[in-house]
Amino acid sequence: MKRILSNQLKDNLGHVQIEGWLHKKRKLGGLNFLLVRDRAGVSQVLVKDEAEMEKLRGMQVGTVLTVIGEAEADERAPGGVEIHDPTLEVVVPVEAEPPIEIDKHLSHDSDNLDTLFEHRPIGLRNLNEQAIFRLRSEMLREIRQFYYENDFVEIQTPKLLAGATEGGAEVFELDYFGQQATLAQSPQFYKQMMVGVFERVFEIGQAYRAELSATTRHMTELTMLDMEMGFIDSHDDVLDMTERMVTQVLTNLYHDHADTLKTLRAPELKLADLFPRYTVEQIHELYETDTSETISDRKDLTPAEERWICDYALKNDGSEAVWVTEFPVEAMKFYHKKSDDGKHAMWADLLFRGVEIATVPQREHRYEKMIEQMTDAGLDVEAPGFTAYLSAFKYGLPPHGGFGFGLDRFLQLIVGLNNVKEAALFPRDLNRLAP
Secondary structure: OOEOOHHHHHHOOEEEEEEEEEEEEEEEOOEEEEEEEEOOEEEEEEEOOHHHHHOOOOOOOOOEEEEEEEEEEOOOOHHHEEEEEEEEEEEEOOOOOOOOOOOOOOOOOHHHHHHHHHOHHHHOOOHHHHHHHHHHHHHHHHHHHHHHHOOOEEOOOOOEEOOOOOOOOOOOEEEEOOEEEEEOOOOHHHHHHHHHHHOEEEEEEEEEOOOOOOOOOOOOEEEEEEEEEEOOOOHHHHHHHHHHHHHHHHHHHHHHOHHHHHHOOOOOOOOOOOOOEEEHHHHHHHHHHHHOOOOOOOOOOOHHHHHHHHHHHHHHHOOOEEEEEOEEHHHOOOOEOEOOOOOEEOEEEEEEOOEEEEEEEEEOOOHHHHHHHHHHOOOOOOOHHHHHHHHHHHOOOOOEEEEEEEHHHHHHHHHOOOOHHHHOOOOOOOOOOOO
């Protein structure tokens, strides 16, 4: 017989064969019920024949089964179908009791996360855990679809580099056949170089940050969406493209996967047609007035300010997404473009539900100006690591801009998880390298 998946049973009533994992077994009113899980969900099996149940004596959750029986409509069962008069075949017996009860709600309390991550290969079999990462897959599909629709080319750039892309000490160093190498913090140089090839590019890939940060917002290995677009008229072109992407992805996810988001108890989505914009200094002033706290370092927002302005924008602008603009030049990277008056960087941060998810600048595209800004930043423009990068500018890059966008954080905030690590299949942090 041809195998039927759980979500196909309703259209295939009668004699069927299913295959999957024993997800749960229980006895109710003298009747034996099995839940069998496959990639599409779970099927309910009613077993009255004790000889068939005897085949499962000592078998634990995770046992691989083949079930042949009669699929009958029953609105009380998952999917509205129940399998009767089954013949069971144990394909792969599991006699060891699993370390996590996957048929029950798995606690995401902070003091249980280590247990959750330690037994990740088993815990991910829980239906709610699966739902998080099925949603992640759909999120990536929506992102790719947006960029394909807008004439972007997907690229893949090296993650083994001869030096740190953005400088600083937060890099992982390793021996590369006798040479010193680092893991990529971002595809920054490569995506800018590719503007000179394709005009519009994006990448979904891993980035590595050796940050000594044991917080709910940080990991050492993260998944980033990077975008770069050329021939822009202004910084607004980059902000508008980013805003359109976020709006389309969120709107489609909340429409097409409403049941999943409801099951996961995700927050209700509220976005304005145009995301509100506040300057860094405006937010400092609003926050200080409201809280009577004084912000000493005014180059950036504190995490408390990020949460506060998102609450403020939701209340006053009806939007959970908000732009932070006009960062001072003292905080800018050497590849950012300065405003015409030289007072601030052409750079904005996108906040969503209290957390920064993207840094979205316009780049400096003029070769001589890049040399000047790199020299002012104390960089050696003759260093071999800059040769290929600067050649792209020397031989013609148009005005361009882009972003680095944290996909793990994005999923965390969509679902309403408390820790970004819960949005990664196998998270890496200060203390975890396995599984």
